[in-house]
Amino acid sequence: MSPTIKAISILSIYLFLACKTDKETAIETKTETKVTATTGKNDVVTDKEFNDYWYSGTAELNSYDLKQSRYGDIREGEVVLVFVTEPFSLNKQVKLDHPQEAGDDNVSVMKLNHVRKFTTGVYDYSIVSSSFTPVNTAKYPHTLKLNTSIQEWCGHTFTQLNLEEDSYKFKQFSYFEADGDTEKNIPAAMLEEELMTRLRLNKGQLPTGDIDLIFSTIYSRFAYKKLQPAKAKISKTETAGLSKYTIEYVNYDRKITIDVQKEFPYKIMSWTEDDGDGLVTEATLKKSINEPYWEQKKLSDESKREELQLKN
Template sequence: MNQKLKTACFITFISLFACNSDKKSKNEQLTPIKEHKVISSKNQFNNYWYSGKAELNSYELKQSRYGEIRDGEVILVFVTEPFSLNKQVKLDNAKEAGSDKVSVMKLNQIRRFTTGIYDYSIINTTFTPIDSRKHPHTLKLNTSIQEWCGQTFTQLNLKENSYLVQQFSYFEADGDTETNLPVTLLEDELMTRIRINNGQLPEGELDLIFSTIYSRFTHNKMKAAKAIISKTTTDTTIQYNIKYLNYKRKVSIDVQKEFPYKILAWTEDDGDGQITEARLKKTINEPYWQLKSNSDEAKRREMQLIK
């Protein structure tokens, strides 16, 4: 399949995905999930996500690293923002941006854990347009990893029919690189897609660019790889299972079955016998960018954060 046809198929899938269609996709590899009985209305979505607050979630973390499980915590910050389509940064003057303005769901994942004497701090940020029909691809993704030996930074920017991938590293084996990847679904955007699209993900075999954190930790180059997404459901949850066909990596994501489709837990299995696991502790909705005073540290205790 040539690149133009691949891109056309993916855009078709996103259009079906955004419209909550129960029709079958013409692309045999991308079969949209059927609608749930409970689907959020546009007003319900807007009232929640455009309320002037962010959704802040804290998770207990069991992180696999260097052959052992480490205790830590994860924070997921979901918030909508006005974004520049051309510059791919948050707009300072959204009212004056005109057609350059696009509303995105931003997800900041802050992951912290300790390995022996030293600690890791990871921030992964994804910018996914709310209007998937008009803007079917995530516009930007970046990941920074800091630990006592050094730091790395990875960024993907959407450039027409490809992602520009820039990687910078303290370590010689990684070096500073720049490359391009064909546009397809990102593992790092699955959670924003779930929140935007009524808890839905595609099912079946598809191309998936695997996680930037996985790429750095395992020293696998960023690339699109074949994966299968399947699901199981209970009365209250949906579990998505992602299995890569040519890599040992498996991921599962547990999702609240009704609006606002919170991420309840997830696991990552890289085939090393150690499984990374995150489980939700607390959710609050706050304009966190305004909570800067010492007295606002009470909100950290409310979120049951360790540090």
């Protein structure tokens, strides 16, 4: 091969690799822009601080001491709140296995897994609720999906809400005859389960004043109330380092308070639930850590449970 041809070949390979690198960089930049871009005054601003924390490849794990009102008594228990961002399918409403191939179907969501455990007499309650709220709330103003599973020794129920245009498709499967298997549509509104996620996404802020709110699936089961939008009022007070939000339903005897940090990352420090029976459910933060928990399956990883101060 002559020196001239050899030089041309080397230059061609260099240009090809350079174009390929630029293309890959453009794809990465586009993905980052999709996460961080804001298009309106109601957008969540995902700045560098937000992205460094929430797109770091870990989840935020929070443990709480729980005092749960149930059957006329206060029960001791625990709550774990797991906050993590995930690529989510807008159409299938499941976590994407191959988000890089999903195009516009890929929506970045903040998932909240709310795990609540307590004992009533001889038997246990185990409750898991998962909500999937888009980070870009201007483009996607409603949580896309919510499901709750309640297990106890008498039986169990499973409830799921999937957003379809301007309503939620509600499905419930229950061991109990009074509930049976149910399917219906519910007008879309903010979910009680997404309040904590909204605080994390919106710099510790919730809208104050009158609001339509779909009360929690746990309250629906425990109080035997049909799940539907209800009128509620949100108010806010502030103390040193904390904002306290009070959510009161107008036509239901239910009041919730949430204490959230004023500064990033706006952790949930405590909350209460008062259903008017004279007993108040309380949860208070014990420990918060950031870990890739889905990779920590070994016996040696059980030390993380000790770090979280979990009893069970």
